[in-house]
Amino acid sequence: MQPIRLGLVGYGKIAQDQHVPAIHANPAFQLVAVATQGQPCAGVENFRSLGELLENGPQVDAIAFCTPPQGRFALVQQALAAGKHVLVEKPPCATLGEAMALVEQVREQGVSGLFAWHSRYAPGIEAARDWLASRTLQSVQIDWKEDVRKWHPGQAWIWQPGGLGVFDPGINALSIATHLLALPLFVESAELRVPDNCQSPIAASIKMADARHLDIRAEFDFDHGHDELWSIEIRCAEGVLRLDNGGALLSIDGVRQAVSEEGEYAAVYRHFQQLINDKTSDMDLQPLRLVADSFFVGSRAAVEPFYD
Ligand SMILES: NC(=O)C1=CN([C@@H]2O[C@H](COP(=O)(O)OP(=O)(O)OC[C@H]3O[C@@H](n4cnc5c(N)ncnc54)[C@H](O)[C@@H]3O)[C@@H](O)[C@H]2O)C=CC1
Numbered sequence: 607m608q609p610i611r612l613g614l615v616g617y618g619k620i621a622q623d624q625h626v627p628a629i630h631a632n633p634a635f636q637l638v639a640v641a642t643q644g645q646p647c648a649g650v651e652n653f654r655s656l657g658e659l660l661e662n663g664p665q666v667d668a669i670a671f672c673t674p675p676q677g678r679f680a681l682v683q684q685a686l687a688a689g690k691h692v693l694v695e696k697p698p699c700a701t702l703g704e705a706m707a708l709v710e711q712v713r714e715q716g717v718s719g720l721f722a723w724h725s726r727y728a729p730g731i732e733a734a735r736d737w738l739a740s741r742t743l744q745s746v747q748i749d750w751k752e753d754v755r756k757w758h759p760g761q762a763w764i765w766q767p768g769g770l771g772v773f774d775p776g777i778n779a780l781s782i783a784t785h786l787l788a789l790p791l792f793v794e795s796a797e798l799r800v801p802d803n804c805q806s807p808i809a810a811s812i813k814m815a816d817a818r819h820l821d822i823r824a825e826f827d828f829d830h831g832h833d834e835l836w837s838i839e840i841r842c843a844e845g846v847l848r849l850d851n852g853g854a855l856l857s858i859d860g861v862r863q864a865v866s867e868e869g870e871y872a873a874v875y876r877h878f879q880q881l882i883n884d885k886t887s888d889m890d891l892q893p894l895r896l897v898a899d900s901f902f903v904g905s906r907a908a909v910e911p912f913y914d
């Protein structure tokens with residue numbers, strides 16, 4: 607069977623760290639061209655824009671988007687207009703309206719679209735979801751803290767409108783929570799702590815609930831120490847479930863559980879391949895909706911300026 611010919615837009619940190627290695631490791635895909643404004647990608651044809659790639663480049667069947675969320679909507683629309691399947695990094699767009707429009711446009715074009723909530727593919731997530739399915743949930747505590755200087759060095763876009771600030775990693779925790787919890791979640795209150803010289807928050811405290819008033823709290827921090835804290839603890843009548851290391855580790859009442867051996871991005875691309883084969887899409891809006899709601903109802907507290 608012919609591999610899916612893949613183009614990639616935005617050869618930056620995550621493309622280099624995760625996407626290109628995952629693509630090369632999956633024989634169902636062949637990376638044939640990159641469009642980027644930074645350093646070129648070795649071994650493939652490089653272009654300065656998606657338009658140039660589509661016009662002058664090799665034939666592609668699908669395109670992966672690893673650009674910042676600002677401006678990504680127009681880029682994905684360009685690919686859809688050319689009839690390409692699309693894999694879109696998180697957050698899918700800079701606004702909820704743009705993401706909703708992409709869902710419709712993918713359906714109208716009859717191609718496959720994936721909003722790649724990569725944390726949902728962490729090794730412990732499905733085992734956690736299976737365990738929780740028959741339990742009585744009492745409370746959820748989310749702590750998602752990392753160093754922006756480590757994971758987004760020199761990336762000014764993350765502090766600009768549409769860059770989401772600490773919600774850029776925080777949305778990963780929300781993507782896990784919305785995948786694990788059966789009912790829709792609502793933001794009851796939030797405090798967004800915004801540095802004087804930034805347009806987006808460096809830290810946030812969020813209180814959420816579901817229709818059964820499950821108490822869900824989240825603490826996000828982008829100015830955390832070198833050792834990340836990416837954990838979700840779910841207290842149930844039957845015991846305590848805990849995900850650590852972004853969902854790579856799962857424990858129940860303190861006992862480590864067996865988890866998948868597959869990495870997040872290998873699973874993301876395997877899922878994308880399956881969607882294309884099945885002529886369907888997976889474009890969940892809920893994590894972005896919770897971020898939008900946090901910005902709607904969140905109080906703002908000014909904090910000291912941030913310098914990279
Ligand atoms: N940095 C990380 O650890 C992770 C980032 N992500 C997500 O991936 C996305 C990108 O993040 P990073 O790779 O860290 O950012 P980055 O700033 O390192 O890379 C963005 C790349 O896009 C290119 N670019 C920007 N506009 C373009 C355009 N119009 N046409 C072609 N190329 C363009 C830039 O030249 C740059 O190479 C974000 O949505 C982020 O949330 C996801 C997982 C982890």
Ligand SMILES: O=C1O[C@@H]([C@H](O)CO)[C@H](O)[C@H]1O
Binds near residue numbers: 852
């Ligand atoms: O999506 C993201 O993941 C973190 C970090 O790469 C952990 O995977 C990063 O801050 C954020 O963009």
